Amino acid sequence: MEGWSDAVVVVLGWWANALIRLNAQAGDMEVVHFMEGPFEVEIRRLADGTFRVSAVERRKLDVRRPGASDMSFATLSNALIAAATTVLEECRGASWWSRDAASLQTAIEQLSAVTAQHEN
Secondary structure (H helix, E strand, O other): OOOOOOHHHHHHHHHHHHHHHHHHOOOOOOOOHHHHHHHEEEEOOOOOEEEEEEEEEEEEOOOEEEEEEOOOOOHHHEEEEEEEEEEEEEHHHHOOOOOOHHHHHHHHHHHHHHHHHHHO
């Protein structure tokens, strides 16, 4: 696609690894940054076991949170797995495979195994 960048592969890998760490209870919150700009996403484990995903825009003295959504771990991880699978299929089909794609593939395999445990 015109303007394609493999940055999406890297960012999806960051998301996958953040969810893997949250599942391992390495903390109650992960922040996933975008490659450019003051934008990030906070993923926070709530007391009831659901996760709040919040959009964040950080500028010098101003922090805005324009939106948030609460969901189960399985819902969040399945959405990520679906997006990453589509991107990885495109990478394979266009012969765009890279070290970043291989890392994303590994992370998605780990996340898929963890997600299956949450669904059972």
